[in-house]
Amino acid sequence: MSSPGSATGLRVADAGERALIERIRTRVPPGGSSLVVGIGDDAAVAMPDRGALQVLTTDALIEGIHFDRRFSTPADIGHKALAVNVSDVASMGGASRLALLSLMLPAELPVCDVDDLLDGLLDLAQRLRITLVGGNITRSPGPLVLDVTVIGSVRPRRILTRAGRPGDDLYVTGCVGAALAGLEWLREHSEKSVASSAPHAASLPRPTDASMAECVDRYCRPEPRARLGAILGRTRAATACMDLSDGLADGVTQMSSASQTGARIDAALLPIHPAAHTWFGRQGGDAVAAAVTGGDDYELLFAVSPKRRGRLRGVFREARGVPMTRIGALTADRSVGLMRDGRLEPLPTGFVHF
């Protein structure tokens, strides 16, 4: 153990609230011309985008529920706390602009972990041109909590709600099941690593297999489909869109409900991540069921009217290689089913928090 006074050994309890805010303030790059008052006053003040609507969302990551410090580095956690909110804004067809961060810190947390949390969040923010404008820090008597609010903007007629129409084709970006496979891999290897008492996620082994490493990365550092969401909104190619935080099956069920339709998904079309497919198969499970119920992929599910397929070709060209796969359709019949080997079965149910 290093002494509480040393740079690496300093804990949150030793630093004090003002010193922590100062540490954060020095890490945050200056905002653009639209930021009138930034971090340090009672509230932030910013100029909204001209002629645009505000998109508002908030999502919390709680230790023990959404992350485990044995699996994720502080920078991973900071990244993910912003990413899940950006994903929500993107799924409305919006562009994320501003972020607020509420940090609830256990007294024993090393201050260098707070720095790393911020770095993970700010790296993503800088890449997506999002300004961290404020927030608050408080002590937590329990778990580490990061609650992020993102404010974005969208042009009035380009909003993508969850409500599509019967007959719309359903598409999903990227692939599904990767984050769950990554999490399961981490769980299995952390059980092994307890014996060797790995002190910190940073020293946890990562898969040597590149394809499984992708799955672990997807779980630890999901990449929100920020650009694609904005393109889908701008081109008005999609009639509805949402992001997959709680799994594809949950997404399809929710979109059907919002659309007052049913849905039919074709198992043979599902873009299941290859390493996830192999992993779930090896565990003796149903790879399709695992892939559609696994959360945390943060891909976009969207509906496209058959009449607008032409617009979708334009989206494919602009998407810079982001895969988009047709997986089924919204149906007038209100049931939500999975076609597999010529038989229709109910879509497995998704993740629930309680």
Next chain:
Amino acid sequence: MSSPGSATGLRVADAGERALIERIRTRVPPGGSSLVVGIGDDAAVAMPDRGALQVLTTDALIEGIHFDRRFSTPADIGHKALAVNVSDVASMGGASRLALLSLMLPAELPVCDVDDLLDGLLDLAQRLRITLVGGNITRSPGPLVLDVTVIGSVRPRRILTRAGRPGDDLYVTGCVGAALAGLEWLREHSEKSVASSAPHAASLPRPTDASMAECVDRYCRPEPRARLGAILGRTRAATACMDLSDGLADGVTQMSSASQTGARIDAALLPIHPAAHTWFGRQGGDAVAAAVTGGDDYELLFAVSPKRRGRLRGVFREARGVPMTRIGALTADRSVGLMRDGRLEPLPTGFVHF
């Protein structure tokens, strides 16, 4: 104990996330014409006020740090979670418009407590014409946490930062020390009530003395100075403003720091709540020190240039009886002092979270 299935006995763990969101959605009144997408989609969408800047703030209330369920009813906690954010927006000269609520709920929490939390928050929201546009619910493995984000608006030249000028007079609204006295009263009486095993804050005794009851109310349900903050901004009577979340001494120190000035406070001018004065005196303490370091009053501290005293008279007329008391001034000398009985002493230090 009632059964988990009964209306009063239902716990959060029994209800499920979607059912809880539905319960909240049915409680929230419909938004005005500026709300394009409300609760239930990936994010909310709203039209910003024309020609106005956005004011953004977030603040969390954590069980065991900011509130105690033995002292505060669920409705008190819901009220306060919104009030502390509205107070921040008001202290920038802004008007609160939209709110987002992040709820982190222990599995054992009764669902009727969640309803009451919402009612407390929504009563204040309705009174101040704030629309709850979204949020998220998740399970908490530890304390109950409410994290609220408020988005307000302010006209470009009417922003009140914390930065005043040397020579500005300092004013405070209402009175100070009340919330701390109220909290101390509750602590003393909850220790007594443990013996009688009061099951719930709603059944805790409240002071029979009307003046002390005011103090307890101030602690449990602070009334943000929403209207007065907006008036101070609109009339441009104040050069600087902030709210007193962590006590007057902390506020004066922070405003001095932001102003690159010092400050001189006159103990004889301090509007200490009479019941608080009596309470602190009876405990054998220094009533002035207790009143200036006690947090949670959520009054406004503001600076007024002597040249603008005329404008302040207009504010007094508009303020509908909200008391405003001159307590000292910002000084070119960088020290922050308290004049008491003809002697200058350092201002006692305020509340720190860590």
